[in-house]
Amino acid sequence: MNILVLAGDFDSQKVSQAFKKLNLPTTNQLFFDGRTMSDEALAKIDIVLGWDPKVVPKILNLPTSRLKWIQAYSAGVDYYPLSRLAQKDILLSNVSGIHAEPIAENVIGMILGFYRGLHTAAINQSHQKWQLPTSRPQVITGKNLVIFGTGHIGTRIAELAQAFKMKVTGVNHSGHPTDQFTNIIAIDQLNSQPVRDADIIVNTLPLTPQTKGLYNHTFFKLVQNRPLFISIGRGPSTVTDDLIAALQAGQLGGAALDVTDPEPLPENSPLWQMPNVIITPHISGLYQNYLKDAFDIFLKNLAQFEENGTLIKNQVDLKSGY
Amino acid sequence: MNILVLAGDFDSQKVSQAFKKLNLPTTNQLFFDGRTMSDEALAKIDIVLGWDPKVVPKILNLPTSRLKWIQAYSAGVDYYPLSRLAQKDILLSNVSGIHAEPIAENVIGMILGFYRGLHTAAINQSHQKWQLPTSRPQVITGKNLVIFGTGHIGTRIAELAQAFKMKVTGVNHSGHPTDQFTNIIAIDQLNSQPVRDADIIVNTLPLTPQTKGLYNHTFFKLVQNRPLFISIGRGPSTVTDDLIAALQAGQLGGAALDVTDPEPLPENSPLWQMPNVIITPHISGLYQNYLKDAFDIFLKNLAQFEENGTLIKNQVDLKSGY
Numbered sequence: 001m002n003i004l005v006l007a008g009d010f011d012s013q014k015v016s017q018a019f020k021k022l023n024l025p026t027t028n029q030l031f032f033d034g035r036t037m038s039d040e041a042l043a044k045i046d047i048v049l050g051w052d053p054k055v056v057p058k059i060l061n062l063p064t065s066r067l068k069w070i071q072a073y074s075a076g077v078d079y080y081p082l083s084r085l086a087q088k089d090i091l092l093s094n095v096s097g098i099h100a101e102p103i104a105e106n107v108i109g110m111i112l113g114f115y116r117g118l119h120t121a122a123i124n125q126s127h128q129k130w131q132l133p134t135s136r137p138q139v140i141t142g143k144n145l146v147i148f149g150t151g152h153i154g155t156r157i158a159e160l161a162q163a164f165k166m167k168v169t170g171v172n173h174s175g176h177p178t179d180q181f182t183n184i185i186a187i188d189q190l191n192s193q194p195v196r197d198a199d200i201i202v203n204t205l206p207l208t209p210q211t212k213g214l215y216n217h218t219f220f221k222l223v224q225n226r227p228l229f230i231s232i233g234r235g236p237s238t239v240t241d242d243l244i245a246a247l248q249a250g251q252l253g254g255a256a257l258d259v260t261d262p263e264p265l266p267e268n269s270p271l272w273q274m275p276n277v278i279i280t281p282h283i284s285g286l287y288q289n290y291l292k293d294a295f296d297i298f299l300k301n302l303a304q305f306e307e308n309g310t311l312i313k314n315q316v317d318l319k320s321g322y
Numbered sequence: 323m324n325i326l327v328l329a330g331d332f333d334s335q336k337v338s339q340a341f342k343k344l345n346l347p348t349t350n351q352l353f354f355d356g357r358t359m360s361d362e363a364l365a366k367i368d369i370v371l372g373w374d375p376k377v378v379p380k381i382l383n384l385p386t387s388r389l390k391w392i393q394a395y396s397a398g399v400d401y402y403p404l405s406r407l408a409q410k411d412i413l414l415s416n417v418s419g420i421h422a423e424p425i426a427e428n429v430i431g432m433i434l435g436f437y438r439g440l441h442t443a444a445i446n447q448s449h450q451k452w453q454l455p456t457s458r459p460q461v462i463t464g465k466n467l468v469i470f471g472t473g474h475i476g477t478r479i480a481e482l483a484q485a486f487k488m489k490v491t492g493v494n495h496s497g498h499p500t501d502q503f504t505n506i507i508a509i510d511q512l513n514s515q516p517v518r519d520a521d522i523i524v525n526t527l528p529l530t531p532q533t534k535g536l537y538n539h540t541f542f543k544l545v546q547n548r549p550l551f552i553s554i555g556r557g558p559s560t561v562t563d564d565l566i567a568a569l570q571a572g573q574l575g576g577a578a579l580d581v582t583d584p585e586p587l588p589e590n591s592p593l594w595q596m597p598n599v600i601i602t603p604h605i606s607g608l609y610q611n612y613l614k615d616a617f618d619i620f621l622k623n624l625a626q627f628e629e630n631g632t633l634i635k636n637q638v639d640l641k642s643g644y
Contacts, residue, residue, distance in 0.1 A: 101461050102438075105486065109438045112431030116424075121602040122435070122444035128594040130586030130603045139423050139609040163485030164427065264452030272450040280443040281452045287461040 001306065002066075004031045004042075004059075006050030008073040010291065018291050019049075022299065047071070047305070049298055051079065060084055069305055071298045075099050075153075075285070076234055077316050078207040086318040093301055093314045096322070097152045098293040099285035103232050104156035106284035107202055108164075110256035114228050115140050119278050141165045144197050144225070148187070148214075149204035149233065150178045157202060169194035187214075191222060198227045206322040207234035215239065220246035226253035232284045235261035244270055247277065258284040323628065324388075326353045326364075328372030330395040332613065340613050341371075344621065369393070369627070371620055373401065382406055391627055393620045397421050397475075397607070398556055399638050400529040408640040415623055415636045418644075419474045420615040421607035425554050426478035428606035429524055430486075432578035436550050437462050441600050463487045466519050466547070470509070470536075471526035471555065472500045479524060491516040513544060520549045528644040529556035537561065542568035548575035554606045557583035566592055569599065580606040 003024075007015040016032045024030070031037060031045065034055035042055070043062045048070045059065050060081065067090055072080065075096040085092055113119040117133040124131045145161050147154045150170040158168045158180035168182050175186030183194050187210075195201075201223065205211045215229070215238040229252050231238055240261050246252045254276035260269075263282060271277050297313050304312040316322060325346075329337040338354045346352070353359060353367065356377035364377070365384045370392045381387050382403065389412055394402065397418040407414055435441040439455040446453045467483050469476045472492040480490045480502040490504050497508030505516050509532075517523075523545065527533045537551070537560040551574050553560055562583050568574045576598035582591075585604060593599050619635055626634040638644060 101463050102459065105434055105461055105463075106438045106440070106459075109431060109434030109440050112427055113435060113440050113444070116428045116431045117605055118428070118431050118435050118600070118602065119440075119444050121605075122441050122600065123448060124603075125594055125601050126445060126448065128589045128591075130601075132603055133605065136610060137424065137428075137605055137608045139427055141423050141427075160485055163482055267450045269450075272447055278440070278444065279447050279452075280440065281446075281454055283439060283443075283455065283459055286459045288458060 001028045001046045001302075002031065002044050003028050003047045003049065004034050004037075004045045004055070006034055006048065006052045006055060008050040008052075010073070015050075015291065019295065022295055024302075047302070049073075057081065060088065060090075068309070069093070069301075069311065071095075071301060072316075073294050076206050076322070078234060078321060082316075082318045082321055091305075091311055092316040092318060093297070093311050094316055094322075095294045095297050096314050098290065098297070100152040100156040102287040102290075103153050103204070103284045104160055106258065106280070107157050107230055107232060107256075108160050110230055110258075110278055110280075111140055111145075111200055111228065113278055114254050114256060114276075115143075120275065123275070140200075142167070143199040144194065145169070145200045145202065146171060146185075146195055146198040146227075147181075147202045147204060149206075150181065150184065151204070153204045153232070154202075155180050157204070166200075167194075169198075171195070190219065196222060196224045198223055199225055200228045201230065203229075203231040203233045203237055205233045205237060207236055208321045211237045213237070213239050215243065217242040217245070220251045223251065226250060228252070228254045228256065230256040232258045235259040235263050240269075240271075247271075247274060254278070256280075258282055323350050323368040323624075324353065324366050325350055325369045325371065326356050326359075326367045326377075328356055328370065328374045328377060330372040330374075332395070337372075337613065341617065344617055346624075369624070371395075379403065382410065382412075390631070391415070391623075391633070393417075393623060394638075395616050398528050398644070400556060400643060404638075404640045404643055413627075413633055414638040414640060415619070415633050416638055416644075417616045417619050418636050420612065420619070422474040422478040424609040424612075425475050425526070425606045426482055428580065428602075429479050429552055429554060429578075430482050432552055432580075432600055432602075433462055433467075433522055433550065435600060436576050436578060436598075437465075442597065445597070462522075464489070465521040466516065467491070467522045467524065468493060468507075468517055468520040468549075469503075469524045469526060471528075472503065472506065473526070475526045475554070476524075477502050479526070488522075489516075491520075493517070512541065518544060518546045520545055521547055522550045523552065525551075525553040525555045525559055527555045527559060529558055530643045533559045535559070535561050537565065539564040539567070542573045545573065548572060550574070550576045550578065552578040554580045557581040557585050562591075562593075569593075569596060576600070578602075580604055 005019050042059050043064045069091040072094045115138045117137040120133045143166050145166045146169045148171045150172040161168050170181035170184045177184050256278040258280045301311045327341050364381050365386045391413040394416045437460045439459040442455045465488050467488045468491045470493045472494040483490050492503035492506045499506050578600040580602045623633045
């Protein structure tokens with residue numbers, strides 16, 4: 001097989017070094033610099049690992065392309081041309097699952113950063129002032145947590161939240177019950193007590209036509225308890241202007257955003273300077289073994305793909321988009 | 323009984339309002355402004371709630387003082403004149419136990435703030451820059467956590483750390499085993515594998531002659547894994563200059579300090595501006611119901627004290643200091 005390894009958001013040298021260490025059978029030929037390859041060479045690529053907006057669309061447009069499978073480095077695959085892949089019968093797999101621990105830890109860290117005054121303390125620290133927070137720190141024990149999405153990530157957040165004795169409601173497509181959640185609510189029945197009473201709301205949903213703009217003016221008016229709104233899913237699920245308005249109007253007590261719309265968040269966005277807003281630059285899924293664990297999924301898929309052209313793990317349904 | 327209610331570090335109006343709402347039996351007479359009371363009036367005080375350096379020592383020096391019991395608002399009571407209280411047969415009780423949840427949450431928040439890059443993100447945020455952290459965020463799962471002190475606070479930290487699947491070692495006086503800890507080490511046997519291998523060290527110990535200066539040059543040389551050092555106990559357990567030297571020499575990976583020596587931390591301390599140091603102004607024990615829960619302990623003690631002159635809860639051993 002001809003395998004094109006793209007670096008995605010990672011350092012390209014690190015990716016190629018780490019990938020070479022995997023010692024794939026020599027029946028595979030590896031390519032690392034898609035941008036300098038000829039059309040002829042690109043057409044012979046069977047498998048792509050990762051994404052490059054200057055390379056993957058080009059391959060898809062080559063009439064003689066042999067491309068059959070793309071393995072993404074991410075869980076969300078909204079940035080791939082899904083209908084085009086479906087049309088051309090190209091398989092797509094993601095690395096859903098490996099982000100559960102880092103993102104869940106990140107979300108708990110954001111909740112504690114907000115409720116324990118740690119975010120405010122970090123800001124005060126730069127002024128070298130021993131300054132009490134203006135609002136008293138709170139314990140998160142007993143708080144109402146509503147998690148949108150009950151997949152790997154939502155479930156791990158719920159597990160950790162149970163250790164803190166929070167009351168955990170999950171929101172999913174069908175309202176089907178799952179472990180770790182006290183309540184489950186269907187996404188088309190948001191006007192319900194647990195959502196209205198939320199102290200903390202966490203968005204873990206993938207970006208799909210259904211979730212685009214879900215957190216908008218109407219939603220922020222629904223919640224009654226001035227909740228902390230956390231998003232680690234995808235930026236465009238939130239209508240940025242509506243979020244800013246809800247923060248300014250006090251409908252929300254605060255926000256913690258690892259994803260924004262657009263991304264990067266522009267320097268002139270008022271979100272940066274709001275004292276009750278925590279912004280991280282789309283890093284909540286990162287951790288020390290990310291590449292290794294992503295390669296593990298790729299290798300398992302590769303073994304089966306070589307045998308029968310199918311994938312064993314994390315194949316994306318190109319219609320639903322996750 | 324004549325009860326003098328001092329505000330301690332709290333807002334004096336809030337304290338007196340909240341205390342009056344307790345509706346104590348009218349056999350008790352309440353006093354709130356110790357600083358304006360005459361010596362004669364102060365000598366008639368039977369019970370003091372809280373601490374004021376301008377009032378309590380004065381009462382202790384009145385030859386006709388009737389003072390029999392002091393209820394502290396804090397867990398640590400190192401700032402009371404313990405031997406003087408012992409000499410005068412005055413009981414002292416603390417509120418040990420009520421801080422377990424807020425402090426444990428704070429410690430986990432500090433760990434996540436450090437490992438997930440949230441502290442760095444808060445600093446970057448003030449520059450309105452979407453800037454990746456220079457060191458990759460890590461998951462705390464699997465990290466080696468060593469907790470000094472296996473009381474209420476240490477145990478609750480250990481419980482939460484277990485949910486994150488950390489390996490938890492406790493250090494206590496005798497090395498006696500307790501639940502929630504994988505290992506227990508005696509404080510006089512610090513040169514042991516779990517301490518040397520610590521990724522994170524948390525000090526929850528009270529300040530006593532034995533713990534003063536415990537975290538010094540020798541201790542910081544012992545640890546091999548560039549751990550994060552967290553202190554939420556008392557500032558003087560750490561030798562500040564040795565801590566700064568250990569951070570500068572890279573023996574420690576970082577520090578998260580809710581207590582410092584001296585307190586407040588002076589504006590010219592180099593700790594403020596170190597990017598791997600988190601400082602909070604002695605707030606880790608605070609939470610929304612602090613006063614209410616402290617009063618609950620006081621009321622339970624008061625009931626028994628009125629009956630037979632003894633305390634039912636949280637009496638401090640004036641010799642050991644906790």
